[in-house]
Amino acid sequence: RCNEKSVFDFYQQKCIRNEGTCYEPICTGKTNGIYADTTQACRRSYECRGGKLIAIENCPLGHLFDGSKCAPQHEVSCESPKISAIAFPFSGDDRCYGRQNGNHIIDDDQCKKFMICHENIVVDVLECPFGYVYNEVTRRCTYTGGIGSAGCMSNFMDEGDDTCSNLPDGPHLDPTTRDCKRYIECMDGRLLSKHECPRATVFNGVQCVPDVLL
Numbered sequence: 120r121c122n123e124k125s126v127f128d129f130y131q132q133k134c135i136r137n138e139g140t141c142y143e144p145i146c147t148g149k150t151n152g153i154y155a156d157t158t159q160a161c162r163r164s165y166e167c168r169g170g171k172l173i174a175i176e177n178c179p180l181g182h183l184f185d186g187s188k189c190a191p192q193h194e195v196s197c198e199s200p201k202i203s204a205i206a207f208p209f210s211g212d213d214r215c216y217g218r219q220n221g222n223h224i225i226d227d228d229q230c231k232k233f234m235i236c237h238e239n240i241v242v243d244v245l246e247c248p249f250g251y252v253y254n255e256v257t258r259r260c261t262y263t264g265g266i267g268s269a270g271c272m273s274n275f276m277d278e279g280d281d282t283c284s285n286l287p288d289g290p291h292l293d294p295t296t297r298d299c300k301r302y303i304e305c306m307d308g309r310l311l312s313k314h315e316c317p318r319a320t321v322f323n324g325v326q327c328v329p330d331v332l333l
Contacts, residue, residue, distance in 0.1 A: 161195060
């Protein structure tokens with residue numbers, strides 16, 4: 120974000136310390152409808168109703184708003200902001216600001232939700248299915264054996280552990296376990312996480328199953 124003594128220049132894509140140009144609110148004088156936000160290179164749209172801004176929607180990654188819908192970016196010609204847009208302040212979702220493009224975990228104690236960032240914009244927010252938590256190391260949902268997600272972040276291991284050095288990718292019985300309840304997950308010869316099956320279940324080499332089956 121620019122500080123109060125500078126403004127954002129669309130063409131330079133940076134904050135500049137000059138007076139710049141201020142514009143009237145985006146929906147002033149516009150009829151009710153949905154418009155392409157050319158100040159963001161048509162990567163999102165905004166909706167006006169009664170002369171007021173009521174909604175902003177981001178297009179999926181690789182798509183731009185063509186005036187009626189989000190379409191593949193190679194099919195859309197976005198006009199210059201100086202021609203068609205009225206700059207406006209909008210306090211949107213800034214959780215992706217300063218982050219690299221890609222998946223990022225959403226800070227909470229569940230480790231299940233993550234967001235997709237692209238060019239400082241939150242493109243989407245997703246949640247891992249039941250029995251999985253988001254693994255910041257692999258950038259994907261990791262199976263936990265249905266044990267829940269309490270303390271899940273502490274289950275992700277550092278790269279210095281060589282337990283998985285000779286094991287193929289996937290889950291494996293923890294070599295330190297004596298009751299078949301603990302297992303590990305490996306990828307590219309690295310230990311990604313350690314898990315423990317819930318009560319009355321054991322690890323069968325693939326997943327946690329009721330111990331009466333073994």
